[in-house]
Amino acid sequence: MKPLGPIPTGYESRDGELAIGGKTARELVAEAGGTPLFVYSKAHLDARMAELRAAMPERLAIHFAVKANPFRPVIEHMAGLVDGFDIASGGELAMVTDAGIDPALVSFAGPGKRDAELEAAIAAGVTLNCESENEARRALAIGSRLGAAPRIAIRVNPDFELRGSGMKMGGGAKPFGIDAERVPALAREVIAAGADWRGLHIFTGSQALDAEAIAETQGNVLDLADRLAREIGHGPLPKLNMGGGLGIPYFAGDAPVDLDYVGEELSRRFATLPETLETTQLCIELGRYLVGEAGVYLCEVVDRKVSHGETYLVTDGGLHHQLAASGNFGTVVRRNYPVAIATRFGVEADEEANVVGCLCTPLDRLADKAMLPRADVGDLVAVFCAGAYGASASPANFLGQGSAREMLV
Numbered sequence: 001m002k003p004l005g006p007i008p009t010g011y012e013s014r015d016g017e018l019a020i021g022g023k024t025a026r027e028l029v030a031e032a033g034g035t036p037l038f039v040y041s042k043a044h045l046d047a048r049m050a051e052l053r054a055a056m057p058e059r060l061a062i063h064f065a066v067k068a069n070p071f072r073p074v075i076e077h078m079a080g081l082v083d084g085f086d087i088a089s090g091g092e093l094a095m096v097t098d099a100g101i102d103p104a105l106v107s108f109a110g111p112g113k114r115d116a117e118l119e120a121a122i123a124a125g126v127t128l129n130c131e132s133e134n135e136a137r138r139a140l141a142i143g144s145r146l147g148a149a150p151r152i153a154i155r156v157n158p159d160f161e162l163r164g165s166g167m168k169m170g171g172g173a174k175p176f177g178i179d180a181e182r183v184p185a186l187a188r189e190v191i192a193a194g195a196d197w198r199g200l201h202i203f204t205g206s207q208a209l210d211a212e213a214i215a216e217t218q219g220n221v222l223d224l225a226d227r228l229a230r231e232i233g234h235g236p237l238p239k240l241n242m243g244g245g246l247g248i249p250y251f252a253g254d255a256p257v258d259l260d261y262v263g264e265e266l267s268r269r270f271a272t273l274p275e276t277l278e279t280t281q282l283c284i285e286l287g288r289y290l291v292g293e294a295g296v297y298l299c300e301v302v303d304r305k306v307s308h309g310e311t312y313l314v315t316d317g318g319l320h321h322q323l324a325a326s327g328n329f330g331t332v333v334r335r336n337y338p339v340a341i342a343t344r345f346g347v348e349a350d351e352e353a354n355v356v357g358c359l360c361t362p363l364d365r366l367a368d369k370a371m372l373p374r375a376d377v378g379d380l381v382a383v384f385c386a387g388a389y390g391a392s393a394s395p396a397n398f399l400g401q402g403s404a405r406e407m408l409v
């Protein structure tokens with residue numbers, strides 16, 4: 001037996017079925033027209049934001065990192081909740097502008113921005129978080145050709161990282177950002193060239209659950225921003241994107257971030273900010289923390305078979321929609337996500353089963369040796385924590401399978 005990850009709060013059982021937004025799993029599937037299906041819950045998104053606002057200092061703006069979930073209705077719903085959007089490609093730029101998001105609220109990070117992407121962003125008035133000297137200079141050249149002052153911030157590659165974070169994106173040699181000691185010279189150069197100077201972006205990591213590590217890193221980010229602002233010598237920073245890093249529990253033994261601790265520590269720091277940051281717009285950018293637990297992936301059991309005494313529930317879903325749950329998206333050791341039988345939700349587990357996808361590869365596993373209520377052909381499987389890095393981060397075309405349905409309820 002292998003443990004399953006913790007099912008996020010806010011999911012109830014109605015008539016023995018998982019219910020989301022007041023509808024049962026079977027009702028949702030019927031409404032969507034079939035499985036596999038991602039269901040995202042507005043109520044969950046709203047509750048998460050309310051919790052976060054209540055815990056964080058009022059002054060802290062909250063941005064949504066679109067790469068976690070670019071489903072159009074989700075972007076539109078988030079527009080009513082967050083203060084800004086962070087994008088990382090020209091494709092995401094088109095998604096947010098098509099969704100009617102004000103480009104003034106959007107910042108664009110990510111290495112390898114092509115000239116056409118820089119041009120579209122500058123023309124729209126999006127802030128560029130420049131990842132290299134080369135990129136900043138190309139942006140300045142495109143700006144002068146267009147007759148527009150590009151909004152430029154500099155992404156810093158800090159000398160520290162977020163302890164315990166699932167994906168490290170700062171500290172040491174990195175393709176992201178500009179090494180801290182080179183930032184002041186470049187900042188002075190872009191300011192002198194007439195750019196609309198937007199300050200700094202310092203992202204240190206992702207998927208951290210340890211509140212003390214998060215708070216310590218946020219303190220280090222503020223210290224580094226202060227030091228760099230003094231070296232730049234152009235007065236207070238207009239803006240500081242402090243990065244994100246808040247994670248969600250995916251696996252057995254994971255506990256949610258102690259949000260109150262993070263909020264209290266940040267408030268303490270905000271009460272004594274140096275002059276360089278006194279008037280600065282301060283924000284964090286979050287992806288999975290905002291949307292991850294709001295999504296459930298539903299697939300149907302199409303076969304039930306036994307091999308060498310082990311039961312296999314073969315579903316019509318799989319890693320082509322839920323790469324992360326299969327253990328093939330940045331994990332070293334495969335562990336089970338929270339998984340349940342949606343059509344027998346809240347029913348006591350009485351057998352050990354392996355839940356697999358329909359792809360002809362041994363990588364396609366959704367739950368290993370999991371204790372579940374007995375499921376048969378036609379039952380629905382729910383994979384939780386599917387609201388971030390699911391549909392858009394999985395190889396939907398692998399084996400000619402195609403995309404899953406998605407709905408926001």
Ligand SMILES: *Cc1c(COP(=O)(O)O)cnc(C)c1O
Pocket residue numbers: 065067068086088109203205206207243244245246285286287288289388
């Ligand atoms: C991926 C990414 C995020 C979002 O990360 P989450 O772990 O989903 O919160 C935020 N900022 C940057 C720069 C990123 O690359």
